[in-house]
Amino acid sequence: MNKTDASPGWLEIIGLYLRIGLLGFGGPQAHIALLRSELVEGRQWATTEHFEEGLVLCEALPGPASSQMAIYLGWLQRGWLGGLISGICFLLPGLLIVLGLSELWRSGQSNEVVATAMATVQPVMAAIVWSFAWKLIRNRRERWQKTTATAVGIGVMLNTVLDFPLLAGMLLLLAGMVRVRLQPAIRESPASKAKEQNKLSGLLIPLPLAIAPWAMTAPGLLAQLFGMFFKTGLLVYGGGLVIIPLLEQQVVQQGWLSAGQFLDGVTIGQITPGPVVLTGAFVGYQAGWVQGGVAMAIAGALVATAGLFAPSFGMILIATPLLQRLRNQPRVRSFLDGVLAGVTGAMAAAALSLSIAALQGGPLIVQLPVFATALWLNLHRGIRPVPLIGGGILVGCVVKLLS
Numbered sequence: 129m130n131k132t133d134a135s136p137g138w139l140e141i142i143g144l145y146l147r148i149g150l151l152g153f154g155g156p157q158a159h160i161a162l163l164r165s166e167l168v169e170g171r172q173w174a175t176t177e178h179f180e181e182g183l184v185l186c187e188a189l190p191g192p193a194s195s196q197m198a199i200y201l202g203w204l205q206r207g208w209l210g211g212l213i214s215g216i217c218f219l220l221p222g223l224l225i226v227l228g229l230s231e232l233w234r235s236g237q238s239n240e241v242v243a244t245a246m247a248t249v250q251p252v253m254a255a256i257v258w259s260f261a262w263k264l265i266r267n268r269r270e271r272w273q274k275t276t277a278t279a280v281g282i283g284v285m286l287n288t289v290l291d292f293p294l295l296a297g298m299l300l301l302l303a304g305m306v307r308v309r310l311q312p313a314i315r316e317s318p319a320s321k322a323k324e325q326n327k328l329s330g331l332l333i334p335l336p337l338a339i340a341p342w343a344m345t346a347p348g349l350l351a352q353l354f355g356m357f358f359k360t361g362l363l364v365y366g367g368g369l370v371i372i373p374l375l376e377q378q379v380v381q382q383g384w385l386s387a388g389q390f391l392d393g394v395t396i397g398q399i400t401p402g403p404v405v406l407t408g409a410f411v412g413y414q415a416g417w418v419q420g421g422v423a424m425a426i427a428g429a430l431v432a433t434a435g436l437f438a439p440s441f442g443m444i445l446i447a448t449p450l451l452q453r454l455r456n457q458p459r460v461r462s463f464l465d466g467v468l469a470g471v472t473g474a475m476a477a478a479a480l481s482l483s484i485a486a487l488q489g490g491p492l493i494v495q496l497p498v499f500a501t502a503l504w505l506n507l508h509r510g511i512r513p514v515p516l517i518g519g520g521i522l523v524g525c526v527v528k529l530l531s
C-alpha cells in the first residue's frame with residue numbers, strides 16, 4: 129500500500145470528500161480536477177506520481193473514473209477503510225439530491241406545467257446523448273473499430289425492435305473477446321504468453337456475472353435491482369453516459385419506466401453533483417415506489433446505487449495491486465479496446481431509440497427545434513449540459529403558458 133507520510137484524520141477526510149461531492153458539478157473531468165486541486169496541490173495528501181498512476185488505472189477499469197479516483201485516493205491515505213469512507217462521502221451528497229429530485233419528479237407528474245417542462249427537456253437530453261455518441265464515433269478511426277461499433281449497434285437495435293435476447297452488456301463483452309481473439313499476433317516467449325493468459329483469466333473472472341441471467345430472475349424487487357445494477361457496474365466503460373444503453377432496454381422491458389421517463393432520470397443525473405450514473409438511484413426509487421410507497425422507494429434507490437458502485441469499490445480496494453500489473457498487458461489492453469469500440473455502437477443505437485421517444489413526447493413543432501438547437505449548441509459551441517437543460521425547462525414553461 130502506498131500511503132503518504134502523514135495520514136490525515138478521519139473527520140478531515142470525511143469533511144473534505146463530502147465537500148468535493150457537493151461541489152462536483154461539470155462531469156468526471158471537473159471532478160478529477162477538483163480532487164487533484166484539493167489533495168495533491170492543496171493538502172499534499174498524495175503525490176503527483178501516485179495521482180497519475182491512479183488516474184491511468186481508473187480509466188482502464190469499468191465504472192465512473194471520478195468515483196474510483198475518490199476511492200483510490202482514500203485507499204492511499206488510510207487503507208481499505210479510508211477508500212470505503214472516501215468513496216461513500218464523495219457519492220453521498222449527489223445521492224441525497226437525486227433522492228429529493230426523484231420524489232419531486234414523481235409528485236410533479238400530475239402537474240401540467242412540470243410535465244410540459246420535462247417533456248421539452250427530453251429532446252435536450254437526447255441531443256446530449258447524440259453529441260456524446262458522435263464524439264466517440266470520431267475517435268474510432270480504424271476499420272476494425274468501425275466494424276465492431278456497427279455490429280454492436282445493430283445488435284442493440286435488434287433487441288429494441290424485435291426483442292432479441294441481445295443485451296448491450298453481452299454484446300460489449302463479446303466485442304472485447306473477439307478483439308482478443310483476432311488481434312495481430314504478439315511476439316513473446318511461450319512462458320510469458322502462458323503467464324499473461326493466466327493473468328487475463330484472473331481479470332475475466334467477474335465478467336460472467338455481467339451476462340448471467342440471475343439478476344432479472346432473482347426473487348423480489350430489491351434483489352432484481354441489485355443484480356441488474358451490479359452487472360451494469362461491471363460494464364460501464366468509456367464514461368458515465370454508457371449507462372444509458374446498458375440500462376434503458378432492461379428498465380423499459382421491466383415496466384419500471386417508459387423510455388421518456390428514463391430520459392428524465394438521466395436529466396436528473398446530469399444536473400446533480402457527482403457522477404451521472406447516479407441515474408440508477410432514480411430508477412430504483414421509481415421502481416420501489418410502484419411496489420411499496422416511499423419506504424420501498426428509498427430502499428430501491430439505495431440498493432440500486434449499492435449494486436452499481438459495488439464493482440468499483442471491489443476493484444479498487446481488493447484488486448488494485450493486481451490491476452496495476454495487468455493494465456499494460458497486451459491482451460488485457462486488446463479486450464478493453466474491443467469493449468470501448470463496441471460502446472460507440474451501443475451509444476449510437478441508444479441515442480436513436482431515445483431520440484424517437486423524446487420527439488414523440490410533445491408536439492413535433494416544439495420538440496424537433498429544441499433537439500436540433502441543443503445538438504448544435506453542444507457540438508459546435510461547447511455549451512455544457514446543465515445550461516442546455518435549464519433552457520429546455522424554460523422553453524417548456526413558456527410553451528405551457530402560451531397554450
